[in-house]
Structure formats: structure tokens, C-alpha cells
Amino acid sequence: MAEIRAFNATLQTGNFTRAAALLSVSQPAITAQIRKLESRFMSPLLERFSKSVRATELGHQLYQITRQYHDLEAAIDALSNPTLAPGKMTLQVANASSLIFMPLIAEFSRRFPLTTLKIRSVTTSECRQLLLNREVDIGLFPLMNDNSELSRLAFSSHRLVAVLRLDHPLAHKSAVSVRELAAEPLIIYKPEAYTQQTLEQLFGRHQLTVSGNVVVDGRLDMSEAVYHGLGVGFALEQDFSSDSRLKVLPVTEATDDVIEHVVWMKNRRNLPGIRDFIHLAIEQRCGALSELSEL
Known part of the structure; x- marks a missing residue:
């Protein structure tokens, strides 16, 4: 267990020095424990760099198993001290x-x-x-x-909304439809973004395709892209911070709560x-x- 603690602390903190501080032992003690552990496997568990370490494939597999040991110790403490904050x-x-x-x-x-x-x-x-x-x-x-x-x-729920410049031809409306949006240049997110997935599901239900020449990483970039006239953006309603330069409109067909x-x-x-x-x-x-x- 001492070897496992040293190994896990090193991965969690990123180097031997911080691991030693975390466990209140010397850095040579940490290094010795990890070398002993590696000798059991007869293979390196860590890649060493000048100021950091990284798990090898075998080290990663070991970490996935042994990181639960800390939870076990904490769970025992919580069981013996149920009111512990x-x-x-x-x-x-x-x-x-x-x-x-x-x-x-x-x-x-x-x-x-x-x-x-x-x-x-x-x-x-x-x-x-x-x-x-x-x-x-x-x-x-x-x-x-x-x-x-x-x-x-x-904890909370909200719906997809469209984000437009104040002078956009659709900005005077109280709501906008997916077919109106499909005719506009759109600002889209990377595929793994949940807002993008929600948008594509909505358009897909109406046999429409989401396409755009501007792809952004986050809502701040989306807002700036909309303001500078690159297209219509999208957000989940409570994720969008108020911006006096922009108009937020409900999407008529976006009736599903996220x-x-x-x-x-x-x-x-x-x-x-x-x-x-x-x-x-x-x-x-x-x-x-x-x-x-x-x-």
C-alpha cells in the first residue's frame, strides 16, 4: 500500500516533489517506493521528464484500479465519523x-x-x-x-435559443423558426459540444442540416462572431450572459428542456x-x- 500511495500521489500531483509534500515524506522515499513497485511489474510505470511525470500504458491501467483505494480509506473515515464535515x-x-x-x-x-x-x-x-x-x-x-x-x-432546465445582432432582419421577431434559421449563415460549435448536438437534433427532426463556415470553441467566441456579422449563433438560454449588443430569440420548435x-x-x-x-x-x-x- 505504501508503494501504491506513492505512485498515485505522484500521478495526482504531477511530480515526485509535490507527491512527497502531499504524503509528508521525503522525495527519495517516494522515488524508492515507485522503483520498488516497478520492479514488481518488471516494467516502467512512469515516463520521467525534467519537471513532471506521465503514466505509461501499464501505469495508467494500474492507476485506474488503485485510485479507488483512497476512496476506501475515506469511506471508512466517513462511516466511523458520520457527522464529519x-x-x-x-x-x-x-x-x-x-x-x-x-x-x-x-x-x-x-x-x-x-x-x-x-x-x-x-x-x-x-x-x-x-x-x-x-x-x-x-x-x-x-x-x-x-x-x-x-x-x-x-438542478435546472433551459432551452435552445438563437443569438442575433440587433440589426439582423430577424431580430424584430418574438421568436424564430428552424426554417428561417436554416436560410441564414450559422455559427456552429465543435461536434462534442452539447449545444451543437442539441441544435443538430432539432434541425434533424425537421429534415434540415446544420451547416456553417464559422466554428467556435465556446460561447464568448460565439457572441463576438455574431456581433461582428459572421452569422446567427446559438446557446442554451441560461448559459448565455446578457449582452446589450445582441438579441436572444426563442426557437419556435425548440420545446424540449435540457x-x-x-x-x-x-x-x-x-x-x-x-x-x-x-x-x-x-x-x-x-x-x-x-x-x-x-x-
Whole structure:
């Protein structure tokens, strides 16, 4: 176990020095443990660089198995101390919808100020993969397909909208149809972006094809491309920050809600940090529903 801890800490922190600091041992001790582990496999587990390391294929396979050991230790601590709140720890979060989830993240930070939050802003598909690889603890994204390893909490919902310049011929309308949009130059996202997938599904249901000469990586680039006259852009409604230069219009046929979820590995639910984040999300979700019921 000492060898495994040294190996995992080195991969998690990126080099031997930080791994030694994490485990409160000397750097030579870390190096010795990893060499001993590699001798068991009679093959390198790490590629060494001047200031970092990277797992070999065999090392990656070993890490996928052994990274669960830390969860086991944390689960035992949580079982023996059921009221234990997260202390000085790091919670890794993969976030695909910052405007929706940042208030939740901020509230968690206020309640648990000793916890360091590491936030990775990535696409929906990347969020899912990072969770399954145990590279993050919490995912914030639309999880549309059931997965036996993942649990989810519906947190918010919104729909696809079109984004136009104020002087665009369609900007005076209260809503715009997919056929009107199909006749316009469109600003599109890379294929793995969830907004792009939603757009293509919508157009596909009406036997239309999404095409455009401008492909962007994110919503900020989309907004600037729209403002500079490169075409009509798209966003999920709550993901778009208000911009006085642009007009946001509902798409008439976009009647399906996209549900944003808080997502976690089922077998990690009771770990400190993850458990508390879930409880806070439930609390905020129930509070929002109570406010709606009073309107």
C-alpha cells in the first residue's frame, strides 16, 4: 500500500516533489517506493521528464484500479465519523455550465472554507469521462443517458435559443423558426459540444442540416462572431450572459428542456465533500421549487 500511495500521489500531483509534500515524506522515499513497485511489474510505470511525470500504458491501467483505494480509506473515515464535515481537502469539479452552477459552487466554498475547489470548465462529454475516470469528484452537466455507475440530481432546465445582432432582419421577431434559421449563415460549435448536438437534433427532426463556415470553441467566441456579422449563433438560454449588443430569440420548435444535473459516482456518494456538495445541491433545488410553488 505504501508503494501504491506513492505512485498515485505522484500521478495526482504531477511530480515526485509535490507527491512527497502531499504524503509528508521525503522525495527519495517516494522515488524508492515507485522503483520498488516497478520492479514488481518488471516494467516502467512512469515516463520521467525534467519537471513532471506521465503514466505509461501499464501505469495508467494500474492507476485506474488503485485510485479507488483512497476512496476506501475515506469511506471508512466517513462511516466511523458520520457527522464529519469536509476539512482541509480538495474537491475536483468538472463544469459545463458556469453561469448556472457557479452560485452553487460559491455557496459550497462559503460553507466549507477549508476545502480547495478545483474547477475544470469542459464540454459535457468531457465532464462525463472525467467522472468515470475518477479524475473529478463532481460533474455539472446534462446527463441524458442513464449510466449504472453514475447518479444525478436535476438542478435546472433551459432551452435552445438563437443569438442575433440587433440589426439582423430577424431580430424584430418574438421568436424564430428552424426554417428561417436554416436560410441564414450559422455559427456552429465543435461536434462534442452539447449545444451543437442539441441544435443538430432539432434541425434533424425537421429534415434540415446544420451547416456553417464559422466554428467556435465556446460561447464568448460565439457572441463576438455574431456581433461582428459572421452569422446567427446559438446557446442554451441560461448559459448565455446578457449582452446589450445582441438579441436572444426563442426557437419556435425548440420545446424540449435540457436538464442540467449535478452528477457523481454512485459508489462515492458518502465521501466527505461529495456528500456535502450533493446535500447542498438538494437544499438549493428544494428551495427553488418552494419559491416557484408560492408564485
